[in-house]
Amino acid sequence: MRAMTLADVAAVLEIELAVQAYPWTRGNFNDALDHGYVCSVDEQGGEIRGYAVLMPVLDEAELLNIGVAAKHQRKGLGRAMLREVLDIARGMNMRLVFLEVRASNAAALALYRSAGFAGIGLRRAYYQNANGSEDAVTMMCELLRGGTDGQA
Numbered sequence: 663m664r665a666m667t668l669a670d671v672a673a674v675l676e677i678e679l680a681v682q683a684y685p686w687t688r689g690n691f692n693d694a695l696d697h698g699y700v701c702s703v704d705e706q707g708g709e710i711r712g713y714a715v716l717m718p719v720l721d722e723a724e725l726l727n728i729g730v731a732a733k734h735q736r737k738g739l740g741r742a743m744l745r746e747v748l749d750i751a752r753g754m755n756m757r758l759v760f761l762e763v764r765a766s767n768a769a770a771l772a773l774y775r776s777a778g779f780a781g782i783g784l785r786r787a788y789y790q791n792a793n794g795s796e797d798a799v800t801m802m803c804e805l806l807r808g809g810t811d812g813q814a
């Protein structure tokens with residue numbers, strides 16, 4: 663992966679709009695870059711295949727977004743990107759990484775669990791959906807120095 667730039671946002675947004683039920687806007691990505699969040703893209707042969715956005719806060723971080731282009735899903739890319747993001751966080755001396763995920767997002771839940779995240783709570787009716795609302799699962803990964811997180 664490499665750092666995302668403003669010039670990548672159009673390609674990232676195209677993936678985001680295609681794979682996320684409730685996608686971020688261009689402004690969300692621009693703001694993340696403006697705020698200096700850790701924004702990364704996976705690029706191969708000039709094609710952006712995936713992206714991730716991590717918000718550092720002191721020695722903790724929140725994974726705000728991760729996505730893989732539909733045609734590249736289920737090939738291990740999401741897991742590899744997540745592992746790299748956790749390595750970046752560890753390199754920044756982060757201790758904990760948190761995230762929130764829709765309770766219905768089985769793919770993401772399985773990915774996060776396999777990367778060392780554990781569920782630590784539920785936020786009831788946190789997200790809007792077609793039925794009105796759905797819960798958010800809050801997850802946490804402890805970054806052990808030379809430890810066992812992100813091992814998958």
Ligand SMILES: CC(C)(COP(=O)(O)OP(=O)(O)OC[C@H]1O[C@@H](n2cnc3c(N)ncnc32)[C@H](O)[C@@H]1OP(=O)(O)O)[C@@H](O)C(=O)NCCC(=O)NCCS
Nearest residue numbers: 681727728729730735736737738739740741769770772773
């Ligand atoms: C979640 C996402 C990033 C996973 O990326 P990916 O490259 O397809 O994932 P991987 O191939 O690395 O799979 C890693 C694990 O995730 C789980 N997984 C991925 N896709 C899955 C699916 N469709 N159904 C069930 N589990 C799935 C599996 O446990 C998988 O491990 P396995 O292949 O050994 O069974 C991708 O599905 C995506 O972009 N989804 C839309 C955006 C999104 O929901 N982002 C997360 C919330 S912001």
